[in-house]
Amino acid sequence: MPGKILLAQQETVAAQAIYQLLRDEGYHIMRAANLPETERLLQQLPDLLLLDSNLDDLHQTNRWSDLAFQCQQDSISCLLYSSRVQDCGLSDTAPSWVADTISRPDDPQEVLFKVAAQLTIRRLTYEAELANRQLLKKQQQLEEYQRSAAEIQKSLLPSRLPDIANLEIAWRLVPCEQVGGDLFNVVRLTEDTVLAYVLDVSGHGISSAMVTVSVYQSLSPHAGRIVRRPLNKPPYFRLLSPGEVLQQLEQEYPLERFGKLFTISYLLINTRTGHVRYSNAGHPPPLLARSDGSFQALKAGGSIIGTGCSGPFEEEEVLLQRGDRLFLYSDGITEHSNHHDQQFGQERLFRKLAANRKRALEPACDNLIETLKSHGQDIIFKDDVTLIGIEYLGNGLP
Structure with missing residues (x-):
């Protein structure tokens, strides 16, 4: 679409030639013969002001x-020329707010080139500002989605875990800046049976949060x-059984339906017998820390939920003795890296939990999180960090 140009000039042969040249090019021309008319027509927001430096009353005080204030306020570019036809020193004396000068107003090529250049700059500037506004709007929407996802994740976390005979339970969750898909729960199913799980949905943001909600509801007793x-x-x-539950989740959450994968560790604990x-589905294996200082990774299971694996999920049993501890965690712990790209790793996790076995459960969990932060040298967490500690306080039965 042709630009709208305000031509502020003295009535001269050169001025008429410029007017006719621009009109023949299809530009919409407004004309002003003095400064008051120029200031009035500027209120119609032309795309470009083509200003004769010899315009009457232009050089009066202020x-x-x-004129500069009005042009800058409304983002109107100004091309300055002299009706004296040729003024080679005009570019040296032009005010700083003037976008450019035309040294030869009698040269049609120079006039058309500089007019087109200023109109192109204005169009590109407008498009860039529009794109920035749209980007800012989308960024604000994204931040709102992130806040919503964080609220969803927070709402699913237990405000407090149940008091369960023969078990002491502690948990820590440190969310990353981008909302992740970590979730855990500890629920009494029967008088003697407790369900504990931790899961990690792939990705971040609202889509991962919605899958987390769905899985949470599916696992609600x-x-x-x-x-x-x-x-x-x-x-x-x-x-x-744990293996049956994971098989059901695999059938309920195919990748093509939800576009997300997730890992999970699922445990059923008999609080009376220990x-x-x-069973695990691609999740970091829970750690069994015996009271005698030995450790065992509980590795039985199968592949990540959503991959379409039709094979069974293996499950195993272990027997807890008094003082034994189970630790469920997410890969946000083992994969947290420092400035040298060294991950915290499972081996370091084993050693730290072994060193903390004589601490009470709550301080032991706190100490592990502090050690993780220290290892990362204050690098922000790129993924949620989830840790659940369960200590068996019963006497156990064979």
Whole structure:
């Protein structure tokens, strides 16, 4: 679309030639013969002011500054020329707010080139400012989505874990700047059976948070149908084993449906006997820290949920003795790196938990998180950091 140009000039042969030249090029021309008319027509926001430096009353006190203020306020570029036809020194004396000068107004090529250049600059500037406004709007929307995702994640976390006989439980979650997909829960299913799980949905933001919500609901003993199945005789339900639960999750959350993968560790703990049944789906294996200082990684399981793996998820059992501890965690711990790209790693995690075995559970968890931060040399966490510690206080039964 042709630009709108305000031509402020004395009535001369050269001025008429410029007017006719620009009009023939298809530009919309407004004309002003003096400064008051120029200031009035500037209110119509032309794309360009083509200003004759010899315009009557232009050199009166403050008129240049008044004109400059009006042009700068409305982002109107100004091309300056002299109706004396040729003024080679004009570029040296032009005010700083003038965008450019035309040294030969009798040269059609120079006039058209400089007019087109200023109009192109104005158009590109407008497009850049528009793109920046749109980008800012999208950034604000993204930040709002991130806040929403953080609130979703926060709402799913237990405000306090249940008091369960024979178990002491501690947990820590340090969210990263971009909301991740970590979630955990510890729930009493029966008088003697406790469910504990930790999961990590791939990616960050609102989409990961929504998948987290869905999985949370699926694993709810009351709202979901994966954790237990109804029976028509007492006790009128059956708890699915960890391997069965993970197989059900694999069927419910295919990648093509949700666009997300997730890992999970799933444990059923008998608080009376100390028996633990567990299975993992691609998640870092829970650690069993024995009271005698020995460690065992609970590795049984299968692949990540969502990959379409049809094979069974292996499950195993371990027996807890008094003082034994289980630690469930996310890869935000083992993969946290320092400035030398050295990950914290599972081996370092083992050593730190071994060194803390004589501490109470809560201080032991706090100390591990502080050690993790120290290892990272104050680098911000790129992923959620989740840690659950469970200590068995019962006597156990064979």
